[in-house]
Amino acid sequence: MDTGESSTRHVGETRPLSELRTVLLGAEESGKSSAANTILGKLEFTPGVKTVLTCKKVQANVSERQVTVVDTPGWVGYFPAEYSPELLKDQIAFSVSLCPPGPHAVLLVINLGSSFQEEHRRAVQEHLELLSDTVWRHTILLLTCGDTLREMTIEQHIEREGQALQWVIEKCGNRYHVLSSKNSSEVSQVSELLEMIEKMVADNGGYHFHIENKVLQDMKEKRRITEERANQRVRHVLEHREILRDLLKGGTSRPSELRVVLLGWVAGGKSSTGNTILGREEFRVCRRTAQGEKKQGEVAGRQVTVVDTPGWWKFMPAKLTPDWIKEEVLKSLTLCHPGPHVILLVIPADTSFKEEQLKIVLDNMKHLGERVWGHTLVLFTWGEYLGNISIEQHIEREGHALQWLIEKCGNRYHVLCNMKKEDHTQVTELLEKIEEMVAGKSVFYPLTETQGEVVEKIEEMDRETKGADHSTEKQKVTELMQIIDELWMKREEQLLEKMGLDRRRDNVRETQQHDRRSNVVEKKRRREAYSVMQEQITPSKRRRCMVTEEREAGWSSAGVELNAQEDTEGEAQTAPWTTDQSLAFLHNEIKLIFEKEWGRKQGMINDKVRTEVKTYITPPAKGNSMEHPLTNLRGATSSEPDTTDVATSCVKVHDWMKENHSGNSAAVFGHKCSEMDSNRPAILY
Template structure:
C-alpha cells in the first residue's frame, strides 16, 4: 500500500489530529486518524478483556465466555479512532484434532473486518504462560494463515501482568526457554504488558501501547497489513455459508413443525397395566420401516466414525477433523431406512466452556430427522474418563425426557484391556458412569474401531439396531420431540394444579362438614338442658 499524505503516522497527519482533538481525548470527530488492531491468540488468554481495556469500554467485548466469531468495536483513544477486532481463540487441547475449521476461517477473516487492513496484529499471551515448542509451532501455523508478511505487523501482548508479581517482564523474557526466544525474535522484540485489573483506573498502559504501535508502523513506512485477495474471498464465502445455514434452518424448522403436529396427534396412547419390560421383550421387538438416530457426545469420542460404521460406509461423515455443524445422512440397512445425525461435540476438559454455537447445534439436531429421533446415542470412549455433570448439562438442553430415549454407545471397544469385558469396564467405571447407566435404564452397546465392511462390524451394528428397537417398543414406538415433551409437561402441570384445587375443595368440604357436626352436637346439648 502506498503511503499517502493523509496517513495518520506522517507529520502532517499528526498535526491535523492534534487540531481536531483540542476539545479532549474522546472528542468524537470523524477526522481523527484511524488505528486498527486485531487480537489473536489461544483460548483463555484474555483477548476480549484486553480489547475492553484498550478501548476503555467495560462491555465492548463479552468476556467470560468463548468468542464465536470476529467482533469489531471502536472508540476514540489518545488522539486516534481506534478499531479493535476480537477473534475466536485457537484450541490448545485435543492436539490430534487441531483447531476447528470455523476458527481457522474466522482467523483468516479477522483482517478483512477492519478494512483496508490492521496496523497491528496483537498476539495475546498470558504473562505466566509457558511457551513450549508446540505452543510456538501453533502460533506459527495460525499467523502464517495470514501470509508471510503477518509477522512484520505482529506485537506480543502479555495479559495479566499482575501475575508477574515483582518480576520485571524483561527478566521473564530473558529467563524463558528457546521456544519463547524464537517467538520473541519473530516479532522483532516487540511486546507490551497489560494489567486488565487496572481497567478504568490508569490509561497510561494503553497510551504506551499505542505509542509502541506508532513506532512499529513508522518503521514500516506508515504501511498497514494488506489483506490478501484470497482472504477477502473468505469473507464473501463466510457470508454465503451463513445465508445457507439460515435457509437450511428455516426448512428444517418447517419440517419439524409438521412432524411435531403429527406426533402430538398420534402419541395419546395408554400403556396397558401390568405390561413390563420382560413381557415386551418376550414378544419380540417391533420392526420399524425407518430408524432415526442422533449421535451426541464430547469431542473426539468417535461420533463421526460410529456414524460411518452404522451406515456401513467410510464417507458418510467426515472423520479426522472437528464436526462444525449438524450433518444428516441416510442408508438402507437390513431392509430399513436408517437416518443418522452427527452433532458437533462439546468440550471435554474440566475448564472447557461450550460455545453457544455448539449448544444451538445440539438443540437443532433433533429437528433434522422429523418428527424426531427414536434414539440418542451418547458416545463414550472406553479409554477416557466420564464426567456425568458435563453430559447432563448438554443432554438436558433437550429436556429431562431425553433420558428414556438415550443409549450409551461405547466406542473404541478394541482398546479394552485384554480379558476385560464391557460389563467389567462399566462395573469399575466409577460413580459418574454408574449414574449415567442408571439414567439411561442400563442401556448400552460397544463398537470397535475396525473396518466397517468386516463381518464383526456388521454384527455389532445389527446387535445395536436390535437393542434400539427393543427400547423403542418400551417407548410405545414414540420418537423424541422437545415440543411433545413440553406439551406433556404442561399437561402434567395442569393435572397437578387440578388435583391441588380438588384437594383444596375436599378439605374445605370436610371442614364444613365437621363444623356442621359440631353445631348439631351443641344444639342437642342445649335442648337437653332445657328438658
C-alpha cells in the first residue's frame, strides 16, 4: 500500500523534500555498503566484507536534506528466495519499518562489474517482492562501480547486457542511476540521485512506500513467537547440560583426550572449523578435501584430535554422492582409534536448511548406522553472520527440517565464529559440551565394534564399485557424477591459479588426488559412457550442453561443459532422482545443481580472500609486524612466500575479481579503482 504525505501535491510536480528516506536492497557484493557511504558522504558502513544478518540505519544531512539510509543483508546473487535463510527474508521485509512511516525510495543495487543473467533477475524479483508487488513503483535501480564501464556509456552496457537487466529497468519505470567509485567524492552524482528520488515521489503523487499495519503486526508476532521458542530451547539445553555436569562431578572421569570427526557438505566450513578448534592453520581451506586428514594439538589444557573429511553435496541427493567420498568418510573414522568421542555435523549458519538438505544429510549418514546420532553434535559455522541474532532464533525461524535434525542429535548444537579465531572461549565451550556428551555415553564405533570390521566394510564397498554393471542407467548416472567430480577439481584449480594460490601444495596429497582422477583409461571409459548418454539427448537439449570452441581446451579432460545458460521453470522444479524421466533430463538438471554447488564454493573463497587481503592492506598497529595475506589459504606445511609473491598474489586477486565479475573490487580493497590500477605497489605496502 502507498501513503501520501501531501494531499495538495500534484502528480509530476517536483518539489525539494526536507527529508528523504531510503532502503538499499541487493545481492551480496553488489556494493550496497559502499553506495550508502557515498550517499551519506562519510564512512558509516563497512564495505568489502560479508554483512551480518541485520539491518543498519544511519541518518545524515546531505545537500540540505535529512537523508535516512537503511542498509540490508544481501542475498546470494543468483539463488532464488527459497534458498535464502528465513531470517534474511524477515530482515528484508522488516527494513522498511526502520524509516517510518515508510521509505521514499527503495534503491535496488546492482554492480556493473558483475554479469547480470536470468538467474540474477529471478533472484532480484523474488527478494524484492517479499515487500509486495507494488514496490516497483517506488524503486530506483542503483548501478554501482560505474568506473568499470570505461569508455562505454551506461546505455550501451544495458543494451549489451541483454533482456534480464532490461526487464529490471522496465519494472523500475526506466529509473536508474550510476555511482562511480572513482568519483565517490563528487557531490553531483549524489545530488542527481536525490533529485531523481524527489521526481519519483512527485510522479507517485507524493506517496511513499508503505506496508500494511496488519503485515507489520504479523511480522512482530512471528518474531515474538520465534524469540519465545528460542528461549525455551535455551532453557531446555541448560537443564540437560546441568544433568551431565552432575555426572562429571559425581566421579565420571574426564577423557585424557578428545577425538573429533568433522562431517558435512562441500564448502560448509569443515576445514576452517578444524583450524579454529586447534587454534592454528592445519587444514587447507580453499581446496576440496580429498581424503581424511588427522591433526592433533593441545587446546585449553586438553589433547585434541581433529579429523577432517571430504564433504558431500548440499543439493545433490546421497545416491549421487561418489563412492570415494563414502569410503573416505569410513576410513576417516578409523584415524582416531578406537573411535571418535563426537561427530561434528557442520552446517553453515549463513544459508538455508530445508527438507531437501535434511534428506541429503540423513541419507549420507545412513551408512554409519543409527547409533551415530547419539554421538553427533550439530556445529554451526560462520556464526558472525548472525550478528546479534542468537543461534536459537535461527533454528526456530528456519523451520521444521533444521529443528528435526537438532532433536535427532539430542538437542546438541554449538555455533562458531570462524573469522574470530582469537575468541578462544567459543572453542572451550565446545570442548566442554563434548566432555559432557562423553560423560553420558561411550565413544562411537562406526557400524561395528571392531576396526577390522570397518576395514572389511570399506573393502566390500570397493568390490561392489568394481563389480557394478556399467550398462545400467544407474551406472550412467554414476559416470556423470564422476565427470562432475573432475570438473569441480578443474574449476577449483583454475580459480586458485588465477588468484595466485596454487604454488605451494602438499605433494603427497596432490599425487594421490591426481592418480585417482587422472587415469587415462578411466577417463576414456567415462567419455564413452557420456557419448552413449548424449545419444539420448534431443538436439535442442544437446545444444545447451555443448562445449564451445573457446573453452573446449579448458574442459576437454572432462568431456562436458556444465555452464548452464538456459533453464525452464518446469525443469527447475522437478527432482530427477524421484522420477522416471529420461537420463537426458537428469543430465540437464544436474548441470543446474552443479552450478549452485560451485557458487557456494566460489563465494566461500571470495570471502576468505577478501578478509585476508583487507587485513594485509590495513596498516598494523605500531610495533606489530604485518602478516602476508593468502598464507593461510595454502596450508601450514608450505614455505613462506617472499614479498614479490605477496604483491603478485594481491594484484592477481584484484584483476581476477574484475575479470570474473565477482563483485565490487574497489570496495573489497577499500580504495578507488583508479588508485588500484595506477599505483598498485602503494596499496600493497
